[in-house]
Amino acid sequence: MSDVDVHGPIDFVLLEFTGDKLTGRAAEELVNLVDRGIIYVYDVMLVGKDADGSPYLADLAEAAAGFENLSGARSGILADDDLAAAAEAMEPGSLAALIVYENTWAIPFVAAAQESGGQLIAGGRIPAQDVMEVLDALDTLEPTS
Template structure:
């Protein structure tokens, strides 16, 4: 298996819409990643956090969950942690993905005694902010 990552995809409403489900469906068909496990986490307007399996949400069945696991890899502790990131009245899908694109690199590294030991996800907003700051510094001379 290649490197894996748990991603929290948040949405500004209390349930996953059919439109969001269609977008999530592209995760399974893009080919760069494999969805290993997934879970829906919601934080109600009252601040209470709850979670449910993706397969229990009708329009998400077969969209983001990979299936094939006897035991889920994303559990209640992950749901509570993700719920703490959400604003009241919002929902998220936790998605555990395998980076298929990195599998060949991992195999090549292992063949010469190397390995991937860490990775850090940098949110796009932070990269965009850094690029704006760098452009501004360049413009300021």
């Protein structure tokens, strides 16, 4: 089986931005990951939620600094009903980037596992914020010796 026949895990993230903090840095880093071959972006959808809670689809090139480079990322994996689902998780008056990406760095590992008869039977993700909170809490504990 060649690596061309194999895909890495595909993830999605919903990054909510409030206020005027959308600087473009997150988009720059996402493009950097693509340029380095670490991920492949399938879809980027910019979702807004009005103050009254009504969702809308925003134009990437116009609404979000840095995301204009990703405005062509529409594979069809994300559908219109994903807009409503994303908006449900959002706060009113916010803007969020819904991003679907493949972890291309994992393709050689996935191929090797499959060639050895391995298959993924469980997986999960621990959000970065949770990891940072646990590590911060561990830093405050006194060492036991």
